[in-house]
Amino acid sequence: MPTTPSTTVHRPADVQRRALLRTARDVAEDLASDAIARDQAGEPPIDETARLREAGLLAALTPPRAGGGADWGTGCTVIREVAAADSSIGDVLARHYVHTWSGRFYASHPRATALEEESVREQWLWTGAVRTPPPPDDAEGPDLTLRPRNTGYVLDGYRTVDTGATVADQIVLDAVCTATGEALVVRVPPGTRGVTVEPARDRLGQRVAGAGEVYFDRVAVVPGQVLGRRPHDEESTAPFTALAEPALRLALCHVGLGIAEGALTEVRDLSRGGRAHRLPGEDPDLLLTYGELASAVQTATAVVDRATELMARALDTGAHLDPEEPAGVAALVATAETVTSKAALHITARVLELADAPGLDRFWRNARVLTAHRPAAHRLRSIGEHYLNASPRPVAAVFH
The missing domain is CATH 1.20.140.10 (Butyryl-CoA Dehydrogenase, subunit A, domain 3)
Structure with missing residues (x-):
């Protein structure tokens, strides 16, 4: 009796995962070819992020959803693959991927979904610097403040951003509202009027990560840019x-x-x-x-x-x-x-x-x-x- 050849059924998610990992390996090989020269130059990662965007990695490394995104394990595998070739760009990808989850961490599910869809559509690069709640005896005061106004808020202050400060499309930050004392998590495009970025120069390592000091001078923040509240202590933090x-x-x-x-x-x-x-x-x-x-x-x-x-x-x-x-x-x-x-x-x-x-x-x-x-x-x-x-x-x- 003739035997029937066995066939393997590949689910769409499996096919997408293998394709994404192949893309990551191709990008890693490309980055490895000139990693030493780029490290020595220490320039902002303008060309590197263009490579990521062209390969589709910025759109792919977003939270999983129907028909797209990357599950946590796959996203981390991509990050490690790229980091082995160029850890500065692996660092950029790591922070990008995690900060694309910001809508889910701090906002409602419908708002998060809409934000993720827009991010994929526009191929945004994300970065950020959300701080943990300060101890009760902290006397330094906030480095970023939000003053309410009729159309939203005005953001002032500065924050060190470890990757992508010079090239990101969205920076996720926490700032203290001067009226309520609440810490709000907001996203700010670096190209917004009043935002100034000073790139970090002559770093010991991670020279191509695009680190820098970001200054905010009366930057307009509309309600749609407010993702949610950063809990003021561990007890008030939702599990997710x-x-x-x-x-x-x-x-x-x-x-x-x-x-x-x-x-x-x-x-x-x-x-x-x-x-x-x-x-x-x-x-x-x-x-x-x-x-x-x-x-x-x-x-x-x-x-x-x-x-x-x-x-x-x-x-x-x-x-x-x-x-x-x-x-x-x-x-x-x-x-x-x-x-x-x-x-x-x-x-x-x-x-x-x-x-x-x-x-x-x-x-x-x-x-x-x-x-x-x-x-x-x-x-x-x-x-x-x-x-x-x-x-x-x-x-x-x-x-x-």
Whole structure:
């Protein structure tokens, strides 16, 4: 009796996912071809963001919806793939992707849907700098204020933005309303009258991320630009909104992991080509070093992937998220940050001992800048509190 050849049925979502990952690999190869020259030049990522837009990545890396967007796991895979080739642009993509979720984190579902559709249609690049609520004894006062007026608000102040300040289409920020004291989350196009951007110059690393200081001088903010309220403390934070900060931190873990993978791959290729200090197979210590570094990457990958799966489930749950679940998600994200930061800094430093090649130092510089504002001790104490006391509070990290 003849057998019937088996056929595999591919769902539309699977086809879209594979196509998106192929596009990410193509973009990564393109970025890798001139990564060293662009790092040395340290110019705003005007050409780079044009490449992302032309490839369709800005429109694709938006929250999942019927017929489009990217689920959390796929979005993070794209970020890591690009970061391995150019961590500055991986950083830009990471913040873009997370900030496209801002409507869902802070606004109502209908408003979020309309905003996401407009973002895809216009191929907006998003960035932002939403701060965590300050401690009760904070005496510095807000750096951004909103003064009510008949047609909306007037925004004044300044904020450091770590990526895309010079090229983004939307910047997501929190500012304190002078009339009510509430912190409102708003989106502001950088081209708006009264917005001035001063690009960061001569950065140690992440030189092509487009960081800068953004100044707001009597900038008009209409009601449609107000996404919602930023909770003033942990107790008043809705469970889904509580995912906003750990989601960004986790996306940046994928950038750090991409840096480690990119550094190890580049030095391995140098060793195979005979351009490193020692050739593989001739020195047991060299094999030991590669074994150690490869194990460090795999360990970090396992922890980050576990946190990514947990975050994906929480995001899929949406408004029905259990109030205690964000604390567990944040604890695992903090663990992923700790492991990834250690691995990235260790690996990028060790590869400099294995090869002497132009541009190899960029991996360590990028890892150093990416992890500089998130001290491990603070995270570990928060993780310990969650583990020991079963604290329902989200595990925090110093993050700017």
